[in-house]
Amino acid sequence: MPVIQQVEFPELGVVRCGEVNEEQPDLGPNEVRLRLSHLGICGSELHVLAGGHPFAKPPTITGHEISAEVVEIGAEVTTVAVGDHVVADPIMACMECPACRAGRYNLCEPPQVAGFRARGFGRSMLVLPERNLHKADRLVPMQVLAFAEPAACAYHCVNRMPKAALENILVIGCGTIGLSIVQALRIMGAGTITAIEPDPQKRELASEFGAARTVAPGDLPEDDRFTGVIDVVASQATMTEACTRVVAGGTVVCMGVPTGPREVPLPMMQRFERDLLSSGMYVPGDFDVVVGWLEKGLFDTQKLVTDVFPVEDVAAAYQRAQEKDSIKVLISFEK
Ligand SMILES: [Zn+2]
Ligand SMILES: [Zn+2]
Numbered sequence: 001m002p003v004i005q006q007v008e009f010p011e012l013g014v015v016r017c018g019e020v021n022e023e024q025p026d027l028g029p030n031e032v033r034l035r036l037s038h039l040g041i042c043g044s045e046l047h048v049l050a051g052g053h054p055f056a057k058p059p060t061i062t063g064h065e066i067s068a069e070v071v072e073i074g075a076e077v078t079t080v081a082v083g084d085h086v087v088a089d090p091i092m093a094c095m096e097c098p099a100c101r102a103g104r105y106n107l108c109e110p111p112q113v114a115g116f117r118a119r120g121f122g123r124s125m126l127v128l129p130e131r132n133l134h135k136a137d138r139l140v141p142m143q144v145l146a147f148a149e150p151a152a153c154a155y156h157c158v159n160r161m162p163k164a165a166l167e168n169i170l171v172i173g174c175g176t177i178g179l180s181i182v183q184a185l186r187i188m189g190a191g192t193i194t195a196i197e198p199d200p201q202k203r204e205l206a207s208e209f210g211a212a213r214t215v216a217p218g219d220l221p222e223d224d225r226f227t228g229v230i231d232v233v234a235s236q237a238t239m240t241e242a243c244t245r246v247v248a249g250g251t252v253v254c255m256g257v258p259t260g261p262r263e264v265p266l267p268m269m270q271r272f273e274r275d276l277l278s279s280g281m282y283v284p285g286d287f288d289v290v291v292g293w294l295e296k297g298l299f300d301t302q303k304l305v306t307d308v309f310p311v312e313d314v315a316a317a318y319q320r321a322q323e324k325d326s327i328k329v330l331i332s333f334e335k
Contacts, residue, residue, distance in 0.1 A: 007039065007122030007314050007331065009058035012051045015318040017311050018061075025127060032080060032133060033072035034088075034126045037142035038308075039331040040065030040149065041321040043175065044257070045115060049318065056116040063122025064090035064114040067145035070133075077130045085140070086133045087148035087291060088121060089284055090114035106156075106281040113281075124311070124333050134287040137295045143308065144294050146330055147180075147301040151290035154180035157230060157255045157279035158188055159286070165228030165251035166190040170220075171211070172242060173232035173256060174202040176328050179209060179304060181230055181255070186210030187298050191227075196220060196241075201325065205303055226250065234258040240265070248272035255279050304328045 001021045008018040027033060045062050047053040070084045080086055092112040093105035100108050112118040136145050154177060158166070169190050171178055174197035185193050186209060195206040195214045203214035227250045229242040234256030242252045243265050252274065264276060293299040308330045309317035321329040 002125065005124040005311050005333065007062050007120065007311065009049050009060050009062055011058050013049060014058070015049065015315045017314045024125065027072060027074040027127060029074045029076040030130045031074045031127050032070055032077055032086075032130050034068035034086065034128060034133075035071050036121070036124050036126060036333045037067045037069060037085075038146035039063045039122050039311075039333065040146045041317060041329045041331065042150070046318070046322060048116070053116070060115070061120040061122055062115045063120040064116075065146055065149040066121045066126075067136075067142040067148070068126065069142075071125075074130070079130055080133055080135050083138075084135050085138050085142065085145060086135050087145050087287060088114075088126075088128055089132045089134070089152075089282070089287055090118075090121060090149065091281060092118040092129075092132070104283060106283055111281075122331070131284070134284070134291050136291045140294055142334070143305060143330060143332075144301045145291075147299070147304065147328065148287055148290050148294060150176050150180050150328070151184070151293065151299055152282040152286040153177055153255075153279075154184040155188075155290050155293075156282040156286045157181060157253055158184045158190070160277055160279050161228055161230075161251050161253060164249075167227040168192045169194070169228040169230065170226040170242075170245055171195045171206070171230045171232065172238045173197060174199070174206045174214075175232070176304060177255065178202075178230075178232040179205055179327070180299075181232065182206050182209045182211050183299050187293060194220070194224075194226065199324070202327070205327075208303065209300065220245075229253070230255050232256045234262065236262050239263075243269060243274065243276070246274050248274065251275045251277060253277045253279055301328075305330055308332055 048056045093108040114121045193211045195211040225247045230253045231242040232255045239262045306326045
């Protein structure tokens with residue numbers, strides 16, 4: 001029986017590489033067997049580990065940002081073949097509710113996302129439905145492909161905004177997602193990009209990725225205004241700043257995950273048609289766009305991946321991901 005390695009949170013605060021002897025299930029007609037290559041660690045998983053996630057709690061198998069190789073396909077699979085390199089959409093949608101029927105799988109309720117309500121992707125062998133997979137050129141390194149999921153979050157967010165909002169744009173918060181948004185804005189032809197971020201190294205990266213100006217929180221001149229503001233933090237302070245900084249007729253997008261209700265200055269929003277949008281995950285087509293970016297080398301992952309650990313050292317990988325100067329930490333399942 002093959003030994004499967006998997007990234008487990010057996011209890012609060014504990015990460016380990018588990019090994020299970022498991023018979024490989026037969027594939028359904030639309031299923032694909034994958035060999036996992038790389039797995040990215042996401043901030044939302046750190047919340048699960050620490051017990052701060054609203055519903056996902058240890059014990060659990062984690063992981064939702066992956067690159068993998070196809071090793072076997074079901075009888076009716078047509079879009080991928082054995083040997084293909086793929087990324088996976090972690091939304092295990094029901095395919096039956098009104099949102100799913102409209103193709104907006106990210107709105108399926110309750111969301112069945114790998115590593116949260118659904119079993120995580122952090123396993124050396126995986127079986128997934130064909131529709132969750134997106135094929136990529138084999139020449140793109142697996143380490144780069146593991147970035148497709150956060151890049152899809154960024155693309156989806158920017159793509160939600162009206163074109164006019166992209167003229168002069170403010171990004172608040174430059175962690176992995178904020179820095180991915182700065183790159184998405186540049187690739188998608190946004191005008192002037194300004195970024196607010198406390199960490200000087202991340203400000204430096206935001207500049208390299210296309211921000212014309214980067215400032216620490218509190219350092220933006222009082223009367224600077226923007227056609228669009230993306231709040232990647234979603235605290236009360238950043239939401240207030242976002243709504244205050246946007247011009248009449250402009251657009252604010254809440255991209256960060258708020259930990260509770262937030263106040264917005266509704267009178268000035270309503271009277272001057274300042275719109276507040278939100279962005280939550282992505283739809284399948286977003287993956288195809290960002291895989292194209294990765295294939296063409298438009299989206300830089302090299303400066304964002306600060307560390308790669310072998311799966312055996314997964315505890316150290318998670319430790320590193322909690323340090324302030326790390327950005328994206330990857331786990332390699334390659335032998
Ligand atoms: Zn994530
Ligand atoms: Zn659904």
